[in-house]
Amino acid sequence: MHAIGIIPARYASTRLPGKPLVDLGGQSMIQRVVAQARQAGLRRVVVATDDERILKHVREFGGEAVLTSAEHPSGTDRIWDAYQQLGITADCIINIQGDEPFIHPAQIDALVKLFARPEPPQLATLVKPVVSEEELFSPHLPKVVLDAAGHALYFSRHPLPYQRQHAPADWLRHHRYLRHIGLYAYRPDVLAEITRLPPSALELAESLEQLRWLENGYRILTAETTLETIGIDTPEDVERARAYLTRR
Template sequence: MKVLGIIPARYASTRFPGKPLVDIQGKSMIQRVYEQALKATSLSKVVVATDNELIAEAVRNFGGEFVMTAPAHQSGTDRCAEVSRHFPDYDIVVNIQGDEPFIDPKQIDLVVSCFEQNGIQLATLVKAIHTNDELFNNNIPKVVMNSKQEAIYFSRHTIPYLRNAEKEQWLTAHQFYKHIGIYGYHAETLQEITKLAPSSLEIAESLEQLRWVENGYTIQTRITTIETIAIDTPEDLHKI
């Protein structure tokens, strides 16, 4: 099983323009993500997917590999699909978030482990929620799974709704999970899902994975205990 790790990196960002190039103690964010990804034992190759010459030059300077992509992609998934076509001999593609400079390589390996089972189309990670701040934060997508740990639904709202318990008691009455935004795709499935039209659930929640669920694709999950920190704004740099 050959696994391709792709790090989508775009310069344009409403909240933090140019964030892949921000300096974090002597290294750019994209370099830190790239170096962490190289530590994942499951990956056969790591490449950066970008449409920006400044990012490409930065990757070239630290000895990384990159692929220039079209500028019009609406999501990292679309960018990964374009890059994947350059490497047709890879079975699995992992979409590694370019704004998590200290991503744990074990999380990448955990996603890839889903594909040790036959027939897996898509994979992602979830993490148990332990605080009310996370549970009721609409910026943190939640996920519910079936008995096979396949994702049934994702929502920015708190799901499931506990009808017979006060909200202050929800954390003790039920185990909730949040979604960790790293994806694994079977290479053929990746090409298929990027041809799908945006779905009504996706538009309602602004979560692209709902397009896949709504079209009947199965998303296998694994539970991680590792916390990740994404850099969405300049203020987030203080977290790391």
């Protein structure tokens, strides 16, 4: 099994410019992501960036990085660009979010394991049980419903399913909800195909890129995790991450 991890890292960010270079306890965020990814069962971990400052920084701490176009509309497109530049052949490509400095290697390995099957999936991602009403009703934490074999049927920022017979305050008592964790895995041939798809109606409505793939007939297999991570999107998130590090 030849699995490669690619970490898209963009310098520009509306809420937190220069996010990959933010200091977290003496290491940059991107350095922590790389360190976590290297503990997983990956043959190679590469940062895909559009910025020379990030490229230089990654190489300085001993990481591998490639410079991609600044015009890519998504991390998926940036990953395909990087993969082509590397000139290698892999069984699966793992998209590791560059703003998840505490990603668990076991979560990466759970996706890699799916591609070791006799019939590997086209695409794969992680899901996690919803444990609180705050999670369930937060539009920032997409939910997902699955078929009996564990393939995603639909993703939404709204809780799914809607329980007509129960009050929303009781929904968690009557159904096991799942939320989406934004770690993706692709077969290389499928990655090439999905980067050529135009934005879809469902994707634009929910602002969730994975709906484009479902709408075009691709299947997304899921693996379940109970491990929590800390995503960094705002200055407040940075402070929470620094506080977490002091408690470890």
